[in-house]
Amino acid sequence: MLGGVDDDLRVTPDIALPRAELTWRFSRSGGPGGQSVNTTDSRVELRFDLAATAALPEPLKARALHRLAARLVDGVLSVVASEHRSQLQNRRAAEERLAAILAAAVAPPPRPRKRTKPSRGVIERRLSDKRHTSLRKQQRRRPDD
Secondary structure (H helix, E strand, O other), X not given: OOOOOOOEEEOOOOOEEEHHHEEEEEEOOOOOOXXXXXXXXXXXXXXXXXXXXXXXXXXXXXXXXXXXXXXXXXXXXXXXXXXXXXXXXXHHHHHHHHHHHHHHHHOOOOOOOOOOOOOHHHHHXXXXXXXXXXXXXXXXXXXXX
């Protein structure tokens, strides 16, 4: 996953992000730790400038910007990973998370649902069940004196 400088981050089979457009920040993870808790910068923040990238075609970029509008800060998508103790594992996790977010954002919209009419059998079963429930509740009532 973390290859050389030349390879790209694969988002979909058709889309790859150049690693030159990714920026990394490292800091100390929060939470409990061991002897190296205050010395290792294992928390990873991966940032990708979605608004300025040339890696995505314009229609896909517009779709992603619209769908990720709540997550973007000045057109930049930020992903944080700190669940692993190793910085390398956190880098891989952040890359996978970024690729998944972008793949979902550029995916085509789902086909619209075609409305259908319930079948006669379904309607009859529903009404029969309603009559049965009504009868059961009537039988539970105290008889009138």
